[in-house]
Amino acid sequence: MTVDDRRVGLAALLPYLRAHRGTLAVVGALSLAGAAASLGQPLLTREALDRVGAHRPAAGLIGVLITLVVLGAALGGLRDYLLQRTAEGLVLGTRRRLAGHLLRLPIAEYDRRRTGDLLSRVGADTTLLRAVVTSGLFETVTGAIMVAAAATAMLLLDPVLFGVTLAGVAVGVGFALTVARRVRGMARRAQERIGEMTSAVERALSAARTIRAARAEDRETAAVGASAEAAYAAGLRVARVQAWVGPVSTISIQGAFLLVLAVGGARVAGGAISVGDLVAFVMYLFFLVLPLGQAVHAYTQLQTGLGALQRIEEMLAVPLEGAADRPAGDGPVPAGPAALEFDRVSFGYPGGTPVLHEVSFTVPAGSRTALVGPSGAGKSTLLALVERFYEVSAGSLRLDGVDVRELPRDALRARLGYVEQEAPVLAGTLRANLLITAPTATEAQLLAALDEVNLGHLATRSEQGLDVQVGEGGVLLSGGERQRLAIARALLAGPPVLLLDEPTSNLDARNEAALRRAIDAVAQRRTLLIVAHRLATVVDADQIVVLDSGRVVAVGTHDELTAGNDLYRELAAHQLLVG
Incomplete structure (x- = not known):
C-alpha cells in the first residue's frame, strides 16, 4: 500500500x-x-465572593x-512564541x-510529474x-487538558449542573468531530488543485515569449483561470463544511450556558448551592467551552494539515535515484x-x-565519436544512458570494461562531463553557473574556461565581471552564448x-570554428561522444555512428x-541539420 492510498496519521x-x-x-x-x-481562578473567585458576602476580608x-x-497571560504568551518558533523550524526542516x-x-x-505540483x-x-503544530496538535492537547480539568471541577461543584452542561455541549462536539473527519480528504484534494494551478502558472511563465509572440495571452490566462477556479471550488467545499462547525458549536454552547443559568439560578434560590x-461553575463553564471550541477548531486544522502531510509523505516515499547503488569507494577518480x-x-x-x-x-x-541520424533515432537517449539517468532495458553499457550499473552514480558521473541539447543556464551570476561543476575553481580557472569557448568577453563587458x-x-x-557557457x-x-549533445547547434560560423578548436584541444586528453548537428562537427571524428529508428545502421x-x-x-x- 502506498502513501497515495492510505491515510497518514x-x-x-x-x-x-x-x-x-x-x-x-x-x-x-x-x-x-x-x-x-x-x-x-474560579475557586479563588468563589472564595472571595463568599468572604465578601460574609463581610470578611478578601x-x-x-x-x-x-x-x-x-x-497565566505571561505563560501563554511565552508558550505561543515557543510554539510559533517550533512550527517555523518544522516547516524549515521539512x-x-x-x-x-x-x-x-x-x-x-x-x-x-508536473513541476508546478512539486513546487506546491x-x-x-x-x-x-505550521497550523498542525500551532493551532492543531498543541491546541488539541492543551484544550483537552483544560476541558478535562474544568469538567472535573464542575462535577465536584455540582453534578446536576454538570449533567445539564454535558447534554448541551455533547451535540455540538459530536457534530464538529464528524465534520472534521470529512475535512482531511477534502483539504488534500484542495491542495492537489492548488498544485495543478501552480503547474499552469509555471507552464505559462516559462514560455512567456512564445505566448506573447503567438498572441495567446488571453487563452493562457483563461487556462490559468480555469485551474484557479478549480482550486477555488475545492477550497470553497472545505470552507462550506467547516462553516457548519461554528454555528452548531455556538448554539450548543449558548444553549448550555442558558440552561446552566436557569437551572443554577433555581438551585441558588432553593439553597442547594451558593452564589x-x-x-x-459559570467560570469553569467558560474554561470548558472556550478550550473545547478551540480544540474542535484545532482538530479541524489538524485534519487539514494531515492532508498536506500525506502529499509530502507521498513524495518522500518515492525511492531516490541510486537508492540501490553500491556505496562509492574512497579511491580517487581514475585519470x-x-x-x-x-x-x-x-x-x-x-x-x-x-x-x-x-x-x-x-x-x-x-x-x-560522433552520433548522427534522423530526429528520434535515439542519439540523445544514448547519452542519457551513459549518465544513468535511465537504466538500460537489455544488454550492457561498459566504462573501461565495467558495467555502469556496477558503478555508484556519483563515481560514474565524476568521470563524465555532460552538455545537454538545451544547454540550460541557471538564474544567477556567470560565476555561479561555472562553479556548479567545479565549486573550488579559482577566478583564473573560470576565466580560462570562458576563453576556451570564446566567451571571455562575458566577464569583461560589465564592471561586475564574473558576477554579472x-x-x-x-x-x-x-x-x-548559453550553449558555450554550458560547454565551458x-x-x-x-x-x-565528454558527452556533448549537439554542441554547435546554436552557433554562428565564427563561434562554431572557435568551439571546434576548443573541442580539438580537449579531444587530445579526453574521450568524446558527440551528438552531431552539423557536418563540420563530424568530418574530423575518429568514427561516426549512424543511427536510424533506434538501430545502428553504419559505423565508419x-x-x-x-x-x-x-x-x-x-x-x-x-x-546533418536533422535535429
Whole structure:
C-alpha cells in the first residue's frame, strides 16, 4: 500500500517533531502551568465572593487572583512564541528535506510529474504543517487538558449542573468531530488543485515569449483561470463544511450556558448551592467551552494539515535515484581517457515504446565519436544512458570494461562531463553557473574556461565581471552564448569523458570554428561522444555512428560512410541539420 492510498496519521508527525522535542517539552510544561493558573481562578473567585458576602476580608485573595491572571497571560504568551518558533523550524526542516529529496528523484519521476505540483508541495503543503503544530496538535492537547480539568471541577461543584452542561455541549462536539473527519480528504484534494494551478502558472511563465509572440495571452490566462477556479471550488467545499462547525458549536454552547443559568439560578434560590458556587461553575463553564471550541477548531486544522502531510509523505516515499547503488569507494577518480562500450543495448522509456534496439559500438579511449541520424533515432537517449539517468532495458553499457550499473552514480558521473541539447543556464551570476561543476575553481580557472569557448568577453563587458547576472534561464545571453557557457562548465570539471549533445547547434560560423578548436584541444586528453548537428562537427571524428529508428545502421569515418551508406550520404547532403 502506498502513501497515495492510505491515510497518514498522527504517528507520521513524530519524525518531524523529534528534532524539537526539547522545546515542545518546555511548551508542554508552560501549557500545564498556564492551565493550573487559569483553573485556580474560579475557586479563588468563589472564595472571595463568599468572604465578601460574609463581610470578611478578601483583599489578599483578590491580589492572588490578579497575580494568577497576569501569570497565566505571561505563560501563554511565552508558550505561543515557543510554539510559533517550533512550527517555523518544522516547516524549515521539512522544506530542506523535501527539496533535497526532490532534487535526487529518478529522472523518470520528473518526466511524469508536473513541476508546478512539486513546487506546491514544497511551498503550500509545508506551510500547512505550521497550523498542525500551532493551532492543531498543541491546541488539541492543551484544550483537552483544560476541558478535562474544568469538567472535573464542575462535577465536584455540582453534578446536576454538570449533567445539564454535558447534554448541551455533547451535540455540538459530536457534530464538529464528524465534520472534521470529512475535512482531511477534502483539504488534500484542495491542495492537489492548488498544485495543478501552480503547474499552469509555471507552464505559462516559462514560455512567456512564445505566448506573447503567438498572441495567446488571453487563452493562457483563461487556462490559468480555469485551474484557479478549480482550486477555488475545492477550497470553497472545505470552507462550506467547516462553516457548519461554528454555528452548531455556538448554539450548543449558548444553549448550555442558558440552561446552566436557569437551572443554577433555581438551585441558588432553593439553597442547594451558593452564589459563589454558581459563579465559579459559570467560570469553569467558560474554561470548558472556550478550550473545547478551540480544540474542535484545532482538530479541524489538524485534519487539514494531515492532508498536506500525506502529499509530502507521498513524495518522500518515492525511492531516490541510486537508492540501490553500491556505496562509492574512497579511491580517487581514475585519470586519463576512458573507453565506452555499448553491447546490444536496448531501451524504452517507462510507459512508452522501445527507443533503442540492440545498439552495439565501441568508443575507444581518447577517441572522438560522433552520433548522427534522423530526429528520434535515439542519439540523445544514448547519452542519457551513459549518465544513468535511465537504466538500460537489455544488454550492457561498459566504462573501461565495467558495467555502469556496477558503478555508484556519483563515481560514474565524476568521470563524465555532460552538455545537454538545451544547454540550460541557471538564474544567477556567470560565476555561479561555472562553479556548479567545479565549486573550488579559482577566478583564473573560470576565466580560462570562458576563453576556451570564446566567451571571455562575458566577464569583461560589465564592471561586475564574473558576477554579472545571466537572467532567468540565461535570458540575458544569446542562444550561442548559453550553449558555450554550458560547454565551458563541463570543461571546467576536467572529466575524462565528454558527452556533448549537439554542441554547435546554436552557433554562428565564427563561434562554431572557435568551439571546434576548443573541442580539438580537449579531444587530445579526453574521450568524446558527440551528438552531431552539423557536418563540420563530424568530418574530423575518429568514427561516426549512424543511427536510424533506434538501430545502428553504419559505423565508419566520414569518407567511408559517404562512399558506402545511403542514409549518411543523404544526411551529409543536407549538412546533418536533422535535429
